[in-house]
Amino acid sequence: MSSWLPRNVSTFGGDVDGIFWLIFYMTAAWFVLTEGLIVYFAFRFRRRVGRRAAYVTGSGWKQLSWVLVPVAVVIVLDVFLDLRGAEVWARIKGQPPPPALVVRGTGKQFNWEFTFPGRDGSFDTPDDLHVENNLHVPAGKVIHVVLTSKDVIHSFFLPHLRLKQDVVPGRQITVWFEATQPGEYEIPCAELCGFGHSGMKGMLYVHTQQDFDKWLAERLAETDALAARKQR
């Protein structure tokens, strides 16, 4: 049953999945109850010769209470779900925890561009590191991704981290996540963005901190070498 959803590798993914199971059990109970009643009534009250239907109009509180009591239960469950949902929503989309790494993610027809701040830790400096499609991050660290788009609306989807955010031209939207396990995970675009939408795929590489530092150092060295060659 748990294999319905892809493997979860984010710190808040468990909360999202928890909401799923909460709603699943609530709605499953209602589903069985209501559909069961329909099937039962369909057999129990099917037409038989000599039996007349009951004249029940549902007027008056006594009769209406047959439906009002279950409706009251629905209200209680709604409130409960809203309260639990608000908690999880606030954790994911509220004030994000302070980042260990900030990356810029830019969507365009039809790929992702990720920009790392480089050695100086700030953007728009010569040592910024641009990587097409591949987002490399360390595990166990809070990552902020500042999302923008160059053309149309895209959607930054990390299914294994239970994260999705539309990327809107003209806006900068910050999302955060913390991956729990190293590995390679796909980054699809979830919002129709043109004929290349289906193939607009990025990759999320979650490394151990050690591997990440190594990767970053290598890439920065490459960039330095490239810059040096250009100057010469």
Place this chain on the structure above:
Amino acid sequence: MVKTDVMTPFVEAATPPGKTGLWWFLASEIPVFGGLIASYVVLRLGSSGWAEAASHLNFSYALINTFLLLTSSMTIVMAHAAARDRSFGRASLFLGATVLLGAGFLGIKALEYSGEIAHGFTPAAGIFWSFYYAMTGLHALHVLVGIVANLTLWIDAVRGRLARHPHRVEVAGLYWHFVDIVWIFLFPLIYLS
């Protein structure tokens, strides 16, 4: 129209269908302008530079137009009163005045547009101008429809046919008031802020 038999027992039925229908029509028009105006307000509050763009508008044209439309609201009320009293000569006079005032509004609107376009303020000149042309343009289209409706009634009145359906003046008047009220919202939102 004497309603004698048992088929029409309701008070509501005393309202001519045309009037009921027009009220529902207006109910569907309000959200069209409402959506446009709300979009304008929300976007304008969320960004800057709109007031600068708005300062290029010709305020005196808009003021004259406001005066013309308000006067025409008065003349259509007088046309309605005349039609109700079945003095169709007077009704035709006021209907004609309403048509002329409406036409005047459109004429000045045309002057205003051409002046702005001559200065390069086309619909493509920026977000304020996008909204300006969409809002005033949609309103001007409504004015045009109102003029056609009033003109039809004026022709009926001149040819002596208005006696057959005098309540239509009231229905046209309701529509015309709506067009005026929309302008009362557009004028301060676009020209005064």
Place this chain on the structure above:
Amino acid sequence: MSRDFHSVHSEPSGFLRRYVFSTDHKVIAKQYLALSMFWGLFGGATAYLIRWQLARPEAEVPGWGYVSPDVYNALVTMHGTIMVFFVAMPFLLAVFGNFLIPLMIGARDMAFPRLNMLSVWVFFLASVTLLASIFVPGGPASAGWTGYPPLSAKPEYTGVDWGLNLWILALALEFASFLLGGINFLTTVMNLRAPGMTFFRLPMLVWMQLIAAVVFMISVGPLIAGAVMLLLDRIAGTTFYLPEGGGEPLLWQHLFWFFGHPEVYVILLPAFGIILDVMSVFSRKPVFGYRPIIYASLVAGFLSFVVWAHHQYISGLDPRLAMPFSVTTILISVPFSFVVFSMIATLWGGSIQFTTPMLFAVGSLGVFIFGGLTGIFNGSAPFDIYIHDTYFVVAHFHSTLISAVFFGGLAGLYFWFPKMFGRMMNETLGKIHFWLTFACFILVFGPMHLLGLGGMMRRIANPLQYDFLKPLEPLNLFITIAATVLILSQVIFVVNFVVSLVRGKAAASNPWKANTLEWATASPPPHENFEKIPSVYRGPYEYSVPGASDDWLPQDRPLADAGAAAR
């Protein structure tokens, strides 16, 4: 002059005036039926292509060929547009509203018969425009049925030029047509009810059509404005939705969903009307809680205006706005659960006869409960982060809309077919049609939720491009096969419909022993509906009244002894 003034109109004699440019609400209803059936076939064909593309993304679609990503995007766009605006709305609102409102309230026609004719012809024009948009250079619209800008606002983003302009135009015409129709419905019910027909003696179908008309009228205006703005962005260089010119892409989403969510209820409520009417007749019982259901529907209609942003939880909207909208969205479960429980209570203690219309009505209720419950998942903002824009959403809204349009609408068509065409439909074929459709529905849309939980995005032409979606491919193939059978099962319906039309058993004026006024006249009703306008003595659902000799008591039958009391 009395209102029987109408009856001096003799039936027009020429073919054109009688069947083409007719002002008769019954003929107009049938014109809408023909158009919606045409579009239904068209929409079904797009579904077939979409499903086979997903089942075997790298192979040719049987009977068609290779589907390019461009074509795929156009297919999903057309499928949504056609099914919502050119099938669901004409079928549920225009067919049943036009045919039944005057008959059920005891009127000779609509309040504005010529306006009625205008609305069907504007709808025809919209249909022609949409068809034309498919064949213009550059191809049809491919920005999704939701048409989010900037993708839809600039031709270079999609490569579609006039196809998308015509798409906007077709929608605008369709809205105009249904606005005219709604004005007509409302005015007709307010002004032309038969003597004794008070508002609280109206059948549910009439009430639901009225609420739907008002909801549509209020919600569509902003989108009409929005559509004009989108068209201007495309052809006049304005920048309403383009950030580089100071515009705001999210503005469209607000305008679209301010309409889009109420629109769901515009479709759903008339189906509820049909289900309640049919259930009452075949349970031989009054509708449980007639007035409370009306109030609950009004509450649901009102709430539908304050939930639109639940389509935008992750759209870049201020996250603080999500929870209030999540609360209102989940609150909608309250009026709807009231209606659903009342429907179930209507079955209790009945004398239920499972004719084809009753099967479809009960099936519709069962499917609606399923679709409604999966809506809770979408309505919850935190879980929506994950399932937004996945097949879970697709499965959810197909469940609710198919419940309304397919099961609800077909319940109505099987039920009122004798009245519309004067012939009975074949019950055996009808039942086979129901069970096949119902079984295939479960097999298609049950598993489709699992696709969404697996993370499969909407509107992707090739899920095989993603490793995490590869395990879902067998499921996709399974759904496709079930969907193909679902589409093919509709052949049974088409055959039944056509054969019954020509050779069905002649229908009596009241074959189901129902109470409402449309059954008080011949099948099919004569040109001006009634020989003499009926007088109404009671509500529409007086079945199995204790002490009465029959288990039904028509609205127009005076009771000698109870005459005074019933009035």
